[in-house]
Amino acid sequence: MKSAKGKKRAEEILDAATQILVEEGYGGFSMRRVAEALSMRLSNVQYYFGGPGELLSALFDRALERSIAAFKSRPAQGSLEDLIRFILDEQQPQDYCLMFWELWALAARDEEINAVMARYYAQYQKQIEYVLSKAVPGLAPGARRRRAVLIMSLMEGLSLFRGVEGRLDIPARQLDKDVVEAVTRIAAG
Known part of the structure; x- marks a missing residue:
């Protein structure tokens, strides 16, 4: 230690x-x-x-740990809407998005970095699955996994637009409302 x-x-x-x-x-x-x-x-x-792979791995592990800890420390952190709003808030600082865009680009060419990314997203997916298990208790495990991947994909795709000023000509508040509604529908099936 x-x-x-x-x-x-x-x-x-x-x-x-x-x-x-x-x-x-x-x-x-x-x-x-x-x-x-x-x-x-x-x-x-x-x-x-x-080496650089170990350093990047630790960097992204820390980012995930901090995100999960920050989510769990929120007073109201049990609902799916809380999780989605939290993720949307995390996408606001451009630095956070830039870090992940770099990881995505690296993962396409580097197996070690791809493994880091896969581990990160596996943990992210588990967190969404956990919240889905509370939001939709009767959902079969396979359906819960698939919906978690859909929700995660939607949220990560949004970061490409939300992470940089001026990429969207849509009021952020309205978009956030629409995202919460879309995720709620995905969760419900």
Whole structure:
């Protein structure tokens, strides 16, 4: 188990890696670049994260953990509508969307990154399935999995438009209302 100082240093590395990925894209992302941003030696970064795949894996694991923790800490977090509104809120900061767009592009060409993405979306899907099990209690497990994938796909596709100002000529508030309605219909079948 890492010491408090070690955990803090790992978090600093993840913060720097996130910032580089968002600001410079994967083209500017490297272990060396992360070390430079922190005025550290490359070997120090490699001590915490063996390579770029391990670093990216930790970065996206942390993003998922933070999202799930933030969702669970909300006062009203049990309903499907709560989950959808939470995801819509998470799509507002452009940085969050940029990070995932970079992952999608990388996953198309890199098996290790594709595995990171697959693990991330498996956890995301499980969270949606859990909420669906409460929202539609009699739904068969197979149907619940399929609907969770449909909902996840809708939400992730929306991030392509919601994550950048000016991509949509639709009032965000109305779109959010329509999304909640569409997801509710998907859930109900």
